[in-house]
Amino acid sequence: MSTKDMMPNFDLFQPSDIGNATDLLDQYGADAWPLAGGQDSLDWFKDRIKRPVAVIDLAGIPGMTGINVTANGVEIGALTTLTEIAQSTLLRDNYGVLAEAASRVASPQIRNIGTIGGNICQDVRCWYYRSGVDCYRAGGDTCYADTPEGLNREHCLFEADRCVAVTPSDTAPALLALDATMVIQNSDGIREVAAEDFFIGPDVDIERVTVLEPGDILTSIRIPSTWVWCKLLF
Ligand SMILES: Cc1cc2nc3c(=O)[nH]c(=O)nc-3n(C[C@H](O)[C@H](O)[C@H](O)COP(=O)(O)OP(=O)(O)OC[C@H]3O[C@@H](n4cnc5c(N)ncnc54)[C@H](O)[C@@H]3O)c2cc1C
Ligand code: SF4
Incomplete structure (x- = not known):
């Protein structure tokens, strides 16, 4: 099947806060599609393999971008671009394996738009x-x-x-090595999942690559300071 380049119609929602976004995800259930940079999503839509009824653009939700120092490491917003991660002095100096992994994803254009959240949530x-x-x-x-x-x-x-x-994410192995924790929000509240439990294989669920369920939004990734010396060794 060749690329068709013509997306089927869908309703586009651009919520301005996370509560509005989780309400929309609940309303549309399995017919909803959270959208970040769109670098993976738009291929699915153009090829007409995935046909969501409602696309929920996460870009306008405040607090989901940036790399911030915390009491125990760093917290990276899910909408932070791969370029920001690859070029961050803070990450390059302290969590080099993640910055290096982000710098190896695809091309500069895709890294400029593609987010860390989209990178780890992308399908096979x-x-x-x-x-x-x-x-x-x-x-x-x-x-x-x-x-x-x-x-x-x-x-x-x-x-x-x-x-x-399995997941094709280039940043996933780095996040596992760094003992990262994924912060996930839905209409019931917020939960944290260790990176090693976040990614699942076909032996656990053949239809998903992560533990995310319909209604879930990955809001940020927390990395403890345990492995600040970790550099890429190849
Ligand atoms: C030509 C090409 C080459 C690529 N090469 C690589 C590569 O070398 N290495 C690699 O790792 N990847 C690669 N990718 C895959 C991917 O496009 C990028 O990794 C990019 O990071 C995806 O991010 P995005 O924000 O654009 O994701 P989107 O397309 O917006 O989202 C991807 C998926 O994640 C879900 N999602 C996004 N954000 C969230 C969130 N916060 N909460 C819940 N769900 C969310 C979306 O619903 C969707 O299912 C490539 C893609 C293309 C088109
Ligand atoms: S079952 Fe899995 S590996 Fe086999 S064709 Fe489908 S997606 Fe690919």
Whole structure:
């Protein structure tokens, strides 16, 4: 299936506070799509593989950008761009592995718009699934990648279960290494999830790559000062 470049219609909402955003997510449930930089989302829409009814643009929600020092490390807003993270002196000096990982994502243009939240929440980059085939992850009864001829270089070695796709996020391994914590908000309140529990494989849920459920918004990422010396060693 080729890229069509014509998005199906959807209602675009631009909430100005997080309460309004979680209300909208509750209202539309599985038909809602949170939007950050759109670098992953717009491909899905243009290819017409994902057809949300309501797109909830998070960009106008205050307090979700920036890199701030806390009593126990740093807190990074989910809408902070990958360029800001890659170029942050604070992160480069103290959490070099994350700044370096962010600098390796895609291209400068994508890093200028793409956010850390979108990077870690993005869906699998399995080309079969992305082209709209009826594989296990899409509710079908086969996996096209898990064959001797399959294009599966982006897939997992461990904990595969029918599907062999996992998160493609370049920043995810750095956040695991740094013992980061994800801060998630929905209409019931705020919860924190350790990075090692945030990402899930197909053995846990074949339809998700993170623990996020409909209605959840990742608001920030907290990194403790435990590993301030951590630099990329390759
Ligand atoms: C050509 C190309 C190359 C790429 N190369 C790489 C690469 O090398 N490495 C890599 O890691 N990635 C890559 N990506 C994937 C991705 O586009 C970028 O990593 C980018 O960071 C996505 O961020 P975004 O803000 O644009 O996400 P969006 O497209 O806005 O969102 C992505 C997903 O996350 C969800 N989401 C976003 N923010 C939140 C939030 N705060 N709370 C809840 N859900 C949220 C959205 O609903 C959507 O499902 C590439 C993409 C393209 C198009
Ligand atoms: S690896 Fe997963 S997403 Fe890809 S074709 Fe197989 S079941 Fe579908």
